[in-house]
Amino acid sequence: MIQTAPYGLSMSDLYLFNEGSAYHSYRFMGAHRLQLNGVYGVRFAVWAPNAAEVHIVGSFNDWNGGIHAMERIGTTGIWASFIADIGEGETYKYEITTRSGERLLKADPYAFLAERRPLTASVITDLNGFPWRDEGWVNSKEGRSAYTNPLLVYEVHAGSWKTKGKEVFLTYDELAAELVPYAAEMGYTHIELMPLAEHPFDQSWGYQITGFYAPSSRFGRPKQLMHFVDCCHERGIGVILDWVPGHFCRDNHGLRLFDGMPIFEGPDEKLADKPLWGTLAFDFSKNEVVSFLISNAVYWMEMYHIDGLRVDAVASMINLHMDKPREQYTWNKLGGTDNLDALRFLKRLNETVFHYYPDTLMLAEDSSAWPAVTSPTYLGGLGFNFKWNMGWMNDILRYMSHDPADRPQYHHLITFSLLYAFSENYVLPLSHDEVVHGKRSLLNKMPGTYEEKFAQLRLFYGYWMTHPGKKLLFMGGEWGQFDEWKDAESLDWMLLDYDLHGKMKAYVQTLNTLYVSEPSLWERDSDATAFQWIDVHNARQSIISFIRYGKKSFSIVVANFSRTGYASYRVGVPETGIYRTIMNSNEERFGGYETQHSLKFVSENVAWHGYNQSISLHLPPLSFQLLSYDLGDTH
Template sequence: MIQKTAPYGLMLSDLYLFNKGCSYHSYRFMGAHVMDWEGEEGVRFAVWAPNAKEVRLVGQFNNWDRTGLLMERIGSTGVWVIFVPGLGEGAVYKYEIATFSGERLLKADPYANLAERRPQTASVVSDLRGFSWRDQKWMNTAKNKTAYSNPMIMYEVHAGSWRLKGKEDFLTYDELAQQLVPYVAEMGYTHIELMPLNEHPFDQSWGYQITGYYAPSSRYGEPKQLMNFIDCCHAHGIGVILDWVPGHFCKDDHGLRSFDGTPIFEGNDKKLAEKPLWGTLAFDFKRNEVISFLISNAIYWMDMYHFDGLRIDAVASMINLHMDKPPELFTWNEHGGTDNLDALRFMKRLNETVFHYYPDALMIAEDSSAWPAVTSPTYLGGLGFNFKWNMGWMNDVLRYMSYDPADRTHYHHLLTFSLLYAYTENFVLPFSHDEVVHGKRSLLNKMPGSYEEKFAQLRLLYGYWIAHPGKKLLFMGSEWGQFDEWKDRDPLDWMLLDYPLHGKMKHYVKALNHVYAKEPSLWERDQDATAFQWIDVNNAEQSIISFIRYGKHGFTVTVANFSRNGYSHYRLGVPQPGCYRMILGSNEGQFGGTDSRSKRKYNSEKLGWHGYNQSISIYLPPLSFQLFRFVSGDTQ
């Protein structure tokens, strides 16, 4: 007879699926679990260490005694297990792994739900059961909303530097719920995208070099506090996305590297494993147990914490075997190419699995490659993500804005080229943390010209960004024109809001966000190429562009002037006769501009222009963005 259970209630069927790479909820049986076993309360520990000679549990509870608490190996599964009666939440522990080469390694639990606050590195028993979620309405509503045809404007946040109470005195998850969530709701963002919260040893890695994939960082509190934060977001109508890093992990001794004395997470081929640019190791996407570990982790954040989606980091680096590597580390696939076929298979299965359990999840690829069909379904040959960052648009438009307005006539294509491919993927237009660090300067400080012109051009840039097809992402502090680069050890420069132009910039971004949310034409048909129409695409001489965005029941007209020249009577072709109301202008005085004119409605004239039979004559200030809504067929 086949044994169905392993020691202490573990199911052999679960371990079989784990070994086959098909366990998508492995966190339910791996790691530390508070439980009752045969009438005794305690904690069961289970760890995968297939090449270990023996594994012992050590911790504060036994004074880190390396001679006791020998774990039991479960056949050929590579999993070791022990039940310790009397233990409960808060127990601090590690696994001591004896290798066949004679080493004795102290390792944190790869499946731990909590870790000690750095610089300490042990795991901590944490029972995730019992949190009283109040977001059922949100969860049910989310199931009925299609992300593609709804507004999405994400606020990217580094939890350790949005605000600080003092040097390395971080806001807790509860304090972020009290301060960050109302701020984001007031500003009109639809989602918060959190830079990685997984436990990591080095603050300046920003969470992208992880040791605890299942542990939200203890810098900011405990797991149930994070649950409360997300619950609070949902109560305010805000979705939450987590930056997730399946491509590589850090080399710290207590982490995944050579976990049982052999490279079980990173694989034996050092050329494949090494990520020299970051000093990290890539996961071995051939190994079944690694696939179970990673896909379970993606599911874990949605299952246990109610995250609404994941932004997958460094997809291009996962795809390309040569990316960011010196020639001596080059490898080729079985066909002689540079595509990482195992990573591609992993991403497809990841997305298939996530959407099986969470059909409305957001799976967003941070991908700078030209790989085709990243956001196409896997059954059509795609990678299966539902959104991809548009890095090409971001690089082109920031390069364009870096030129003095007098020189932009030579670079007009950088503004317009994106519409040749804007509908090939489901895009997010990102102004992320990556664009405001390492000497790149803040978005405001990238703008050329005088102090006032910098603000005018940033308002113009944001207007073009909001009107361009694609979902949106903006890094924290950019909403008021942070002047310095992001400083990850210090809080944002909130004092800048005391200065008029910064305060008015924040007011502008708030107004822009709310206008975006109320204008279906700006997001309702984001994936429909027929919903976009240029009015004037070729006006390089004046550095002006204009276009139409169509919704299901109306349309808006955008005019953006990237030059220092203003026009008292700029004639603009329009598709229908009637009244056009300016619903937002970046040069308005309330936003820091110079325009005090009260006229906001323009009736069309039967005067052909830009290929249309109708046109309007508008005041077009220099370095300005204007958005018009067609409001009526009545010209009176």
């Protein structure tokens, strides 16, 4: 029998919350419209274990803290109350009297909606009743392995993909009408949205949060976001949410010193402070914090049908010294620098999410060398199913920034990643972080003339798309945004009126479509035996070639990173038969100078690169070619 607490709360739920196992705590914490003892109203519940008093203030009582007191529920640290005859749209905060007598006005940590910034009150909102139409999408995911299917992600900042004026953002509905068909047309399998949880400062990009359960009201209301996700699913596009469980912002109405004491953050300022970001770290040793955060992950999947989470700043979570000056160093109980509580939290997070949603995506944004990030927890791993490959990203962008004449001495930067490419399940990210703060856009990182920049970006994208690992590209990269990302402005859509930018978009669209349709590029992504170098050592000419094997087909990649072209460049091949060029970055329709769209090559009995057979290609400078061979196709 479930023991009932006051106001219809379950003592079992509150016990699990204190134990760190209430993984659906949003169902009873916060503000909920319900009927209690025959009366309709709103029940409020908030965790404030050190408070002397808690009152509810809001639009329904003229913000008068003397009217609606909350009751402490035993020793749970939770305060609750019921207010009759109020409902959706009312604004509120908790007025917390601390032990020292100070009065704090705090937004609800579990609020489902917040006022549009700069206002900071919480808004009573009912999330139930949205008419979801994505049953077919949900069913299609069941048992579908993410490892052996294409994953091509379009990373989007909702506040700057398109705007209607300064700080006039597209709504979730408008994004559904414009962004969703655009992403579908471009061939992406998923859209990844940078953090949408409510945040006060636009330029934090959503990474400094006050309302973890509230989709930002900048873009509309919660059911409008549900509509956006539903539209994505109708078009066969999954939705990944950038999720920030490592830290929170210091704004007074948020989680900092919530009841006058550090309850969401730890009591040790050196451990809690994130000086580089001006934020505070969650205290993962507290059970209630674990309940709050794991519930938040489950919440986005249950209430918004989110298909996966990109977990931000994992390296900063698990390393006590990362991004901190020496005077703020702390050590764990074993004398090491690992945050043992954070490691336990991440394992528990992934175990819980996959328990409820086994077909979801959990992607670690992790720059550390921590082993087995994408291995199951029962094998000692952290339990994610994918990890961003930051090493590959840093190496290849460094390589591409060098003038082609200098690249022979940096050849290792394009080959080293294959020494560890199968140690984790990787995503190859070309994200927002690489095109801000003076880093220049991807196009503008490329050296050389205007035309060479485009040729090299096409070459780079071809190499990226055929390298083992799933893919992610930040918005604007698909047409060669020339300026770095301006977070307060719309992307430079007018560039599509210029010939080479329009052709770059066509190239990326074609490359995306080819990737999704070519199983050899994703079917055995995690299988080291499905990759084979043809020629890895040709530093002198800055040319690499390799094979990607699928279950029933294989593809050959030839990439020339030099300014020297070859009328006849011989490449060893593993099978006798016909090889077809299915992608050539130098085609005229993409901005190059070749008009031939497809070529066939019959293998010759000329031993080359360790193979008995070879083909001879026309290999333009700064170019990428992809050739297909279907097993058994000999004519």
